[in-house]
Amino acid sequence: MKIRVKLNNMDYRYDVYHMISMFYKFSEIDFVEDEWDISIEVQQNSINILQEDELETFEFSNEETVKSEIKKAIFKYLHKKTGKELPWGTLIGIRPSKIALELINQGKDDEYIINYFSEHSLVKRNKAELCINIARSEKSLVNKDKNTISVYVGMPFCPTRCLYCSFTSNPIKGCKNVVEPYLQSLCYEIEKTAEYIRTKGLKIQCVYFGGGTPTSINDEQFEKIMEHIYNSFVRENNIEEFTVECGRPDSITSSKLNTMKKYNVHRISINPQTMNDDTLKLIGRKHTVQDVIDKFKMAREFGFNHINMDIIVGLPGEELKHVKKTCKEILKLSPDSITVHGMSVKRASKLHENIVNNKEFSLPGQGELNLMYEETVNLAKDLNIKPYYMYRQKNMVGNMENVGYAKPSKEGLYNIQIIEEVQTIIACGADAATKVVFLDENRIERHANVKDVREYINRTEEMVNKKIKLLNTRYK
Secondary structure (H helix, E strand, O other), X not given: OEEEEEEOOHHXXXXXXXXXXXXXXXXXXXXXXXXXXXXXXXXXOEEEEEEOOEEEEEEOOOHHHHHHHHHHHHHHHHHHHHOOOOOOOOOOOOOOHHHHHHHHHOOOOHHHHHHHHHHHHOOOHHHHHHHHHXXXXXXXXXXXXXXXXXXXEEEOEEOOOOOOOOOOOEEHHHHHXXXXXXXXXXXHHHHHHHHHHHHHOOEEEEEEEEEOOHHHOOHHHHHHHHHHHHHHHHOOOOOOEEEEEEEOHHHOOHHHHHHHHHOOOOEEEEOOEOOOHHHHHHOOOOOOHHHHHHHHHHHXXXXXXOEEEEEEEOOOOOOHHHHHHHHHHHHHHOOOEEEEEEOEOOOOOHHHHHHHOOOOOOOOOHHHXXXXXXXXXXXXXXXXXXXXXEEOOOOEHHHOOEEEEEOOOOOXXXXXXXXXXXXXXXXXXXXXXXXXXXXXXXXXXXXXOOOOHHHHHHOHHHHHHHHHHHHHHHOO
């Protein structure tokens, strides 16, 4: 679908584009001079919107908030036109809880904050309350020490590539010949990173082994890399959290679980995404619902008392009944935390490619999507777990959010630090991004390793040197 927009002041193009794209996902939006579908005229104290000979005027008085008023006017107009209920209103920022935290720090009460969200961005009450709850949870957990860091280690291999995935994840079957060279290069980067951390006297709070799927490699390879991570970052440091994102249940073995217990892993993720076999097959995952149940119970038997489970709301082909089934099955397992992701259709994914090429993938409508999210909120209540972190992404179906829920003291500390961006994260591996935080200056500098696995293997030393050069601008 193509939407042609006539706009009299292109200074507001960005804001107009995002408001229209929220209501008309996957549409091509062009700004034109004539033969338009919708005309938006910004005046000194009003905004005129004309479509199909229907003119509506929105007046405002404060010139300092023109962008905000434009967004609200278009949102109200398209809400009326389409009937879509977008609970986040005009907000497109990825960290809305930061707004709530700033207002809490100013001494504002809950009703003031809720009204602020509503008046400035047309945010629904339940989403404003979510921001408040998360801000209060994060306030005591977010990093405040300039010399405390966390470490990320990336494994760019997966059993298969999911339909919606845009990460650098390489199906393991086609990468057998590069796994060992990659692990050797990764160990080199880990070794140099650990050496730097020791030399600078930095304190490690969290170690996060993610990907990709760390457990997609074989048992022996997994044992070796885990030993290296443990000896480099965990053994001599009093870290608060060591997480391994197992992800796919079909990659979890008793040997790998034993290895993780041996090297003091605190927290693991077993991620079904859905508890419906038909959907799992459609999105390209080779495990079944029963595999999820079996591997979860196996992990409990090994003594893991902090297991997270990820689910995705808005998967292609799913209806409200599918989400209800997913929530029902996860409630039976009673994980210690869950992360509810909204479906994000990313440009680098096969799903986006298929949608652009008009292949049949039915995504839920806004009304049904809102009900799906309500089911996950009810699941969290039934599990007696509370929201502790949240972020939003571009191209999310329904303009929704990703939320982490956890039992008290089972919050994922790394998740909070990476989202709030107040702690340096030193990253190792292909496509791993180091974020250096300058707390006193309220700024962040980044270094990203190359994405391609073979390129990373050939250029590991270069990546390490560039990363250390950046780190030296902060830790002198």
